[in-house]
Amino acid sequence: MTDQRTLGSETAIERDVVVVGAGPAGLTAARELVAAGRTVAVLEARDRVGGRTWSKTVDGAFLEIGGQWISPDQTELLALVEELGLETFQRYREGESVYVGSDGVRRTYTGSLFPASERTVAEMERLIGVLDDLVEEIGVEQPWAHPLARELDTVSFHSWLRARSGDEEACTNIGMFIAGAMLTKPSHAFSTLQAVLMAASAGSFSNLVDEDFILDRRVVGGMQSVSEAVAAQLGEDVVFLDTPVRTIRWAGEGETYAEHVPGTPVTVWSDRLTVRAKDVVVAVPPNLYSRISFEPPLPRLQHQMHQHQSLGLVIKVHAVYETPFWRDKGLSGTGFGAHELCQEVYDNTNHEDPRGTLVGFVSDEKADAVLALPAEERKRRILESLSNYLGEEARDPVVYYESDFGSEEWTRGAYAASYDLGGLHRYGAHQRTPVGPIRWACSDLAAEGYQHVDGALRQGRLAAAEILGAGSAPAAALQGAAR
Ligand code: FDA
Numbered sequence: 001m002t003d004q005r006t007l008g009s010e011t012a013i014e015r016d017v018v019v020v021g022a023g024p025a026g027l028t029a030a031r032e033l034v035a036a037g038r039t040v041a042v043l044e045a046r047d048r049v050g051g052r053t054w055s056k057t058v059d060g061a062f063l064e065i066g067g068q069w070i071s072p073d074q075t076e077l078l079a080l081v082e083e084l085g086l087e088t089f090q091r092y093r094e095g096e097s098v099y100v101g102s103d104g105v106r107r108t109y110t111g112s113l114f115p116a117s118e119r120t121v122a123e124m125e126r127l128i129g130v131l132d133d134l135v136e137e138i139g140v141e142q143p144w145a146h147p148l149a150r151e152l153d154t155v156s157f158h159s160w161l162r163a164r165s166g167d168e169e170a171c172t173n174i175g176m177f178i179a180g181a182m183l184t185k186p187s188h189a190f191s192t193l194q195a196v197l198m199a200a201s202a203g204s205f206s207n208l209v210d211e212d213f214i215l216d217r218r219v220v221g222g223m224q225s226v227s228e229a230v231a232a233q234l235g236e237d238v239v240f241l242d243t244p245v246r247t248i249r250w251a252g253e254g255e256t257y258a259e260h261v262p263g264t265p266v267t268v269w270s271d272r273l274t275v276r277a278k279d280v281v282v283a284v285p286p287n288l289y290s291r292i293s294f295e296p297p298l299p300r301l302q303h304q305m306h307q308h309q310s311l312g313l314v315i316k317v318h319a320v321y322e323t324p325f326w327r328d329k330g331l332s333g334t335g336f337g338a339h340e341l342c343q344e345v346y347d348n349t350n351h352e353d354p355r356g357t358l359v360g361f362v363s364d365e366k367a368d369a370v371l372a373l374p375a376e377e378r379k380r381r382i383l384e385s386l387s388n389y390l391g392e393e394a395r396d397p398v399v400y401y402e403s404d405f406g407s408e409e410w411t412r413g414a415y416a417a418s419y420d421l422g423g424l425h426r427y428g429a430h431q432r433t434p435v436g437p438i439r440w441a442c443s444d445l446a447a448e449g450y451q452h453v454d455g456a457l458r459q460g461r462l463a464a465a466e467i468l469g470a471g472s473a474p475a476a477a478l479q480g481a482a483r
Contacts, residue, residue, distance in 0.1 A: 311413025
């Protein structure tokens with residue numbers, strides 16, 4: 001055992017609860033616990049708080065590198081924003097939107113229906129209705145427990161759609177709303193049950209395909225400011241940056257999961273701090289659990305389950321222009337095209353900013369392809385795609401930036417985790433089961449707000465409530481207890 005792992009050194013502290021990760025989930029758990037009088041240490045690997053929310057000025061342009069939008073049903077987040085005294089503003093949406101169909105033809109439209117052929121539009125509406133019914137029937141809390149769970153979880157969303165409709169353009173468009181826009185995996189890589197959960201987390205499939213609902217508001221000053229404000233309230237003796245957690249010993253020496261004695265103190269080793277506590281909240285996405293050594297090892301079920309949860313891949317593209325030129329043409333800046341490199345584009349202009357900002361998304365296999373290109377060629381192709389929607393001016397931004405969370409060591413993808421085919425019904429019931437004193441909290445495990453900041457907050461609050469409900473002992477009670 002190295003010195004770094006010796007309790008009693010100057011880097012060792014004691015707290016009631018250790019939280020791993022200072023993203024929205026971890027900070028919320030800490031906030032709730034501190035409010036209830038518990039002592040807490042939040043250990044964060046990065047040099048900043050906020051995790052997958054990150055607001056940054058690049059070449060003079062303020063950009064939302066990570067999560068940014070809030071929908072009206074995300075009441076947990078809206079309430080926190082208000083409580084913190086932050087303001088929100090609506091996404092610009094005046095004027096016509098653009099649809100690039102499977103024929104490559106660009107058409108403008110208003111309202112929520114794509115200007116595809118009558119048959120395609122009718123098929124899209126029918127499929128949305130079928131999915132709304134499934135969402136209604138299955139619900140968001142325990143999709144794995146529904147009698148249809150296995151059947152829906154063992155068929156890919158791609159195949160399920162095509163078994164229900166012969167209209168390829170309708171299937172591609174409906175697939176895009178979940179695949180490219182949410183899970184950021186190809187629709188052959190996840191199940192229909194996973195798609196139903198994604199829609200249920202937003203209230204309905206209809207909500208999910210309505211960009212005016214799902215991409216409604218942003219926080220003035222950026223979404224990361226929510227985490228920064230919470231961290232500031234908690235203070236520097238609670239939130240420790242540059243502190244990646246490497247090992248969690250959650251039972252006595254040589255003890256197995258089955259032999260675990262409740263109340264045994266847990267020890268968390270990070271690069272610059274050792275914390276002994278009674279409870280741990282691991283508030284990192286599931287794909288990163290295996291970056292931490294657990295002593296003793298987690299139960300077999302956990303080992304297996306975690307290997308079936310993975311993050312998708314998306315490049316969030318930011319292009320800033322001297323003016324929002326598309327507005328002068330009567331365009332909203334919104335565009336959809338399942339066959340375009342950027343399947344979605346939106347006006348992402350900052351609050352009261354005279355410059356215009358577009359945000360576009362390049363997802364899953366399309367992202368694989370362009371990430372293999374030299375940066376200049378990738379930029380050229382992405383801007384060409386934006387110009388297909390909004391005109392030649394889109395080719396020439398004054399600031400251009402690609403968010404690439406796939407390259408971030410402490411995330412490794414975007415936006416969040418989903419199960420592979422068959423994983424949700426097989427493991428979903430166990431994903432939040434505590435292991436001894438360890439609880440799991442992140443947006444990737446949420447019901448309402450799944451994959452979103454709102455879901456992260458709900459998960460953080462839930463983990464804290466469970467710890468408080470179980471009656472966590474104060475750190476002083478751990479003095480002298482056996483390791
Ligand atoms: P999150 O990943 O945010 O935080 C986990 C923290 O743990 C990180 O700070 C990480 O550094 C830290 N960590 C990891 N391993 C560690 C270790 N071993 N030791 C210590 N610390 C460790 N959502 C939304 O509501 N609206 C939106 O518009 C979008 N858009 C969007 C775009 C992009 C590009 C991304 C990447 C994500 C979004 N999201 C989003 C998703 C949203 O950002 C995400 O769901 C939440 O940030 C998740 O919060 P968590 O706290 O669960 O994890």
